[in-house]
Amino acid sequence: MTNEELQNAARESKEKAQRAIFDQYFSYVYTIIFSKLRSCASREDIEECVGDVFSDIYIYYEENKAGNGDISGFVGTVARRKAINVFNRITRRSVPAVSVDSEEAADIEAPDNTVETVERRELRSTLLSCIERLGEPDSTIIMQKYFFDRSSKEIGELVSMTPENVRVRSGRALDKLRKQLEKLGIKE
Known part of the structure; x- marks a missing residue:
């Protein structure tokens, strides 16, 4: 517009x-x-x-x-x-503000799962980028279905489609998403 x-x-x-x-x-x-x-x-x-x-x-x-x-x-x-x-x-x-002096900071260790947390964030960011690249209405359908756990009927009302069409589009969008992720070397 x-x-x-x-x-x-x-x-x-x-x-x-x-x-x-x-x-x-x-x-x-x-x-x-x-x-x-x-x-x-x-x-x-x-x-x-x-x-x-x-x-x-x-x-x-x-x-x-x-x-x-x-x-x-x-x-x-x-x-x-x-x-x-x-x-x-x-x-x-x-998040409350915490004051830490330099001697105390030297004693602080990173949690054991720091690498895992960073990898999860990167994977989530990559996944969202791939979902956005699906275009509309596929990106909305995937976001609403898998991130917000909405039913096909609820999604259909959002995107002006029948629940059956939402399910079909969802399946096709998932196939496209899998192909995008496989190209990036990300598998289930």
Whole structure:
């Protein structure tokens, strides 16, 4: 959607313009927010952040500050910045500050599973990148099914498909994902 299309829709009805943005960019925004907050936020925090992103987008365009061209870059930037702000707020609240002097720091050892933790993070990051490369609606279907444990019926409502079509797309998307991972040398 371009800025011009959005402004034309807004002239007809602000609600129509907002719905068009939401319908087109929901999966994109949700994937960005989820990838940034999955390690520290609850599902409710993630969903609230997604709502806040769309609220910011609507406010920005209501003020007519938009530039020309495709708005997907703007939407992605708003989503990333909002996710970073939420991440900082949550992690600041949950991790107390600890003062350690240099003599104490020399005695601290890394936990035994540090290498394993780093490898898991890299694998998770690679997996999410591969899922994003599947494109829509496949990436949304995989994320909702395997990360959020949603049923085919619930996913179908999100992506405007029948549950049967969701199951078929899910199977095909998994095959594509396996092939991508095999090319990277990652096997089950």
